Amino acid sequence: MEMKKSAGRKGQQIPEHQLETVDLSGLALDVVPNSLNIAMIGKLDLSNNNLESIPESLTARLLNLVVLGLHSNQLKTLPNSIGCLSKLKILNVSGNLLESLPKTIEDCRSLEELNANFNKLTKLPDTIGFELVNLKKLSVNSNRLVALPYSTSHLTALRVLDARLNCLRSLPEDMENLTNLEILNVSQNFQHLVSLPYSLGLLTSLQELDVSYNRIQTLPNSLGCLKNLKKLCVEGNPLVCPPMEVVEQSLEAVMIYLCGRINGSDGERTMKRSWFGKLVKYSTFNGFMNQKVGVGSPEDGFSFSDYRSIDGLATPRHISMFSPRRIFSPKRSFAIFSPKNSPTRLWQGRHN
Template identity: 30%
Template sequence: HFNREAGEKNSKLQLKKQLRKCIAGVSKLRNLKKLILSKNEIVDFPREIQRLVWLEKLELNQNQIRVIPEGIFSHLPRLKHLRLNNNRLGALPRDLAACRGSLQYLNISNNLFRTFPQPVLQLANLQELHVQNNALRQLPKELFQGQSLKMFRANGNPLREPPSEVCAGGIQQILNYFNQLQHGSGQEDKRVKTMFLGASLAGKSTICKSLKQRQSKLVPKEERTVGIEISEFRIDDFTFLFWDFAGQLEYYMTHHVFITPQALVILVINLHR
């Protein structure tokens, strides 16, 4: 039970592991600057919080919140510190952007985010961001292009873009990665290793040659491939590095050394057989 008098005296309210689901009346504490509601069993985001316009610090971590409705953060323009970690969130409301001038710390780790929440990109003064242990595959490069972010944690996500290995290196590594993609040394980034694999006499060299000459070009039976024949093939500014493997058994021994994961593989099969 909250009463108004109490609210005018106190600027901080901490209720950990004490309340179950309901904090009705908290908005009477008009002058509240810090509200800590960690480790409760809150399921529905307490809408009353929108009335606490002086709030600077809000902690709702370790609850069971799935959704934050629109229209809360637009009333909290002084919010500096927001902990939402260890909930069931998959998105953030658009009006979080209203905290763009104030919010410095945001923790949304240990939630269910599959895509990066776009409203975070609006937070121009964000210094510390925690997104660990979600289901993020991609991070937007805009996040790292601003000047404010000093500390970023993203471990425990199935990241591919940038790869987890890059993210582990920190903000500077991530920036370098994006910059390299953007200004990549032209040629180098547009080379595709292309491997022609298949049984002996399957028609590998025939397909390889036909692609290069842009017309069907049967390789005579006597012209068996020896080892690996490497050639180039250009389409616009892409260069395909063709690796035409010999199909004869005696060459199989060394092939695995050249078969690399980052490549386009064309498996040739003789359908006639």
């Protein structure tokens, strides 16, 4: 132990497996004990206490800290010295009274998971997405966020974004940089969120999308190109496009409908020409389905529970019919997407 203390004092690198876990959770603490071996702490759990503040001097010296648990306290602010935690990977500050996060949190560049649920956050640091390049999970649900900063769209390592139960009025327009995003939940922003950006159709890794209980009337046509999408939740929205009779069939039916609108056969060319180039660039028109299941068949994984989640296949089969070459050829009317055709006839349409 004396050798470890000496190594810590000299600032030498301490292997992570030699670091200590200090669990001080659930002890009704009002202050953090000052008798801690700071240099050797790799995981510190101060959750479920009565802490109203964290000393600046404490976080400034926790130079080997990897995991910090502060959830379920009475914290109104975080110390600015939290930016000294250069090795911090997991930070949980949920269940507090935070109205903002210190800008210095951007200096925690090793951070992989940030949980700030159940606070009073009204905004996030403007440039947080430019700095936290290793962040994989961002959970900010149950706050008072009106918007996500533009820089959020630059969290290229992000896999999970949970921003439900806020007051979001919009999402960043340029979200195509989130190439690793697998789960996006912006549900229950209720009357505030009325539309979704077209760039959602360029999230090539997206598997789950939950936009339930908002005021969305139209889903972006570009969502029809999400070839890896397996779950779509749209319950509680006044949807007009696609109509609910399509939504209730299956995820595959929704994808077919939206792809048909991209083709413009319904006479409503709502997508800007620039987006076609991006869809081609991101290869969202390419790929084939791994399963061959008919629309609305019991095998498509579709379950219509009270929550009305849509589980099913990611893209329509024979996706080659949606290739840009076929879609934009002046010689092809692509009549199978006529609104007069039923979903069953879609599969009977003749195409070269």
